[in-house]
Amino acid sequence: MAALYDKFAPFYDLEYDHKDDDLDFYLDLAQETGSPVLEIGAGTGRITIPLAEEGHTVWGVDNSSQMLDRCAGYISQIPKKIAKNINLVQTDMRDFFLDKKFPLCIIPFRAFLHNLTLKDQISTLNCINRHLLPGGILALDLFVPLYQVLSNREWKDEIQEDELAYEKSGVSILCRIKHDPVKQLLNIFNTYKQKNAKDKTLKMVYRYIFRYEMELLLKLTGFQLEYLYGDFQKQHYDYYSGLSIFIARKINE
Numbered sequence: 001m002a003a004l005y006d007k008f009a010p011f012y013d014l015e016y017d018h019k020d021d022d023l024d025f026y027l028d029l030a031q032e033t034g035s036p037v038l039e040i041g042a043g044t045g046r047i048t049i050p051l052a053e054e055g056h057t058v059w060g061v062d063n064s065s066q067m068l069d070r071c072a073g074y075i076s077q078i079p080k081k082i083a084k085n086i087n088l089v090q091t092d093m094r095d096f097f098l099d100k101k102f103p104l105c106i107i108p109f110r111a112f113l114h115n116l117t118l119k120d121q122i123s124t125l126n127c128i129n130r131h132l133l134p135g136g137i138l139a140l141d142l143f144v145p146l147y148q149v150l151s152n153r154e155w156k157d158e159i160q161e162d163e164l165a166y167e168k169s170g171v172s173i174l175c176r177i178k179h180d181p182v183k184q185l186l187n188i189f190n191t192y193k194q195k196n197a198k199d200k201t202l203k204m205v206y207r208y209i210f211r212y213e214m215e216l217l218l219k220l221t222g223f224q225l226e227y228l229y230g231d232f233q234k235q236h237y238d239y240y241s242g243l244s245i246f247i248a249r250k251i252n253e
Contacts, residue, residue, distance in 0.1 A: 001168060003063050003064045003065065003066070003206055004063075004064070004114065005063075005066065005067050005108075005199040006065065006066040006067070007064075007066075007202050008067075008069055008190075008202055008204070009044070009066035009067050009069075009160070010066075010140060011171070011190075011192055011202075011229070012044055012070075013044055013115045013165060013166075014165055014166055014169055014171060015084075015164060015173065015233075016109075016163065016165065017046070017165035017166070018045065018165040018204075019033075019109070021072065021232055022047075022108055022141065022232050023046075023047060023050060024066075024232070025232040025245075026047055026051070026106050026108060026139070027050060027051065027054055029106070029137070029139055029247075030046070030054065030056050030104060030106075031054070033103040033104040033136075033137050034103050034104075035055075035056045035058075035101065035103075036056070036057040036058065036059060036100065036102055036103075036104040037051055037056050037057070037058050037059070037104050037105075037106065038059050038061070038098070038104065038106070038128070038132075039058060039059065039060045039061065039106050039107075039108070040061050040093050040105065040106070040107040040111060040112070040124075040128070041061070041062055041064055041093070041107055041108065041109070041111030041114075042058075042060025042062045042067075042068070042071060042088065043064075044065045044067055044070040044071045044074065044215060045069065045070075045071035045074050045086075046108075046109075047106070047108050048060040048071065048086060048088075049071075049075065049086070050067075050080075050090065050233050051073060052082050052083070052085045052086045053078070054080055055085075056085065057087075058085060058086050058087065059087045059089060059098060059100065059102070060086065060087065060088050060089065061089050061091055061093060061096060061098075062088070062089075062090065063090060063091060063092050063093070064090075065090050065237065066097055067204075068088050068090055068241065072088060072157065073090060074115070074121060075088075078107050088157060093107075093115070093120065093124045093127070093128075093149065094115065094120055094123040094124045094127060095123060095127060095250070098131060099134065100131070101131060101133045101136075101138050102131055102132055102133065102136060103132070103133050103137065104136065104137050104138075104139070105128050105131065105132060105136070105137070105138045105139070106138075106139045106140070106223065107138075107139070107140035107141075108140075108141060110141060110143055110174075110206070111140075112124065112140050112142065112209075113142060113143075113162050113206040113207055113209065113227065114204075114206065114207075115207065116185065116205060116207045117207070121141075121156040121209075121217055122217065122220065122221060123208075124220065125138075125217060125220075125221035125223070126221050126222075127246065129221055129222045129223065129250055131144075132250045133250070134250065134252040135249055135250060135252055136249070136250045137226075137247060137248070137249055137250075138218075138223060138246075138248045138249075138250070139245070139246070139247050139248075140245075140246055141243060141244070141245045141246075142208075142209055142243075142245075142246070143208070143242060143243065143244075144211075144239055144240075144241070144242050144243060144245050145184075145208040145209070146208060146239075146240075146242065150208075152179060153178070153179050154176070154177065154178050154179065154183075155176075155177050155179075156174065156175060156176070156177070157174075157175040158165065158172065158173065158174055158175070158178050158249050159172060159173040160172050160177070164166065165179065170194060170195035170196055171192055171193065171194050171195070172192075172193045173190055173191065173192055173193070174188070174190070174191040174193060175188060176188070176189040176191070177189075177192055183207070184207050184208050184209075185205055185206070185207055185208075186205065186206045186208060187203065187205055187251075188203065188204050188205070188206070189201055189202070189203050190202050190203075190204070190231040200225065211228070211237070211239075211244055214244070216244075216249045218246065220222060222250060222251050223248035223250060223251065224248060224249050224251050225246060225247070225248050226247050226248060226249050227244070227246075227247040228243075228244065228246055228247075229244075229245040229247070230243055230244070230245070231243055231245070
């Protein structure tokens with residue numbers, strides 16, 4: 001898996017730094033399970049750093065050196081007694097080894113969907129399973145593949161400058177999405193329109209997953225589904241909410 005987010009790193013916080021709807025959910029879960037916490041797709045530390053600020057030891061895994069460099073920059077600005085509890089590891093979620101077992105692994109903000117094949121999905125889940133303590137918890141959130149959206153083969157969206165995290169950034173985003181229903185892929189082309197620089201177009205890909213498909217993946221890789229939520233307030237799963245949040249427990253060996 002290539003380091004997809006290396007090129008997105010300069011724009012990532014601009015687009016997502018104000019996202020916090022999932023933060024309390026993952027903080028509460030970590031409080032229930034205890035430390036250390038394994039985070040897959042740590043990125044620039046949006047959840048990693050708040051976990052450490054709450055007293056948790058965190059191991060943040062990401063395959064993008066550029067995203068982790070930015071995360072390290074933010075960590076350098078927090079008190080050392082908090083920063084020392086954060087361990088950043090550049091590696092592939094499908095195949096990594098940490099000489100440590102965890103009571104909790106989280107994969108926030110649909111990062112699991114960057115596994116683009118069945119083999120990738122199973123490899124990632126198996127790798128996580130090996131790093132969890134007996135009875136350990138895996139939590140991840142996905143977007144729901146809504147039929148009214150997936151009936152289209154191509155569509156566009158625009159994010160205006162005032163919708164982004166930072167005011168007066170001089171950037172807006174044009175998103176073009178091409179849907180491949182055979183492979184369950186969304187090919188997303190983001191054009192970052194910059195007032196003071198050339199426009200830049202970058203591509204990311206998601207392989208979307210349906211509810212029972214995800215449940216079967218978990219079962220195949222040694223997990224038992226405990227909860228399925230439709231939002232971060234722990235409401236029952238509702239297809240039309242657009243979110244599916246899976247909480248699964250490692251089956252004891």
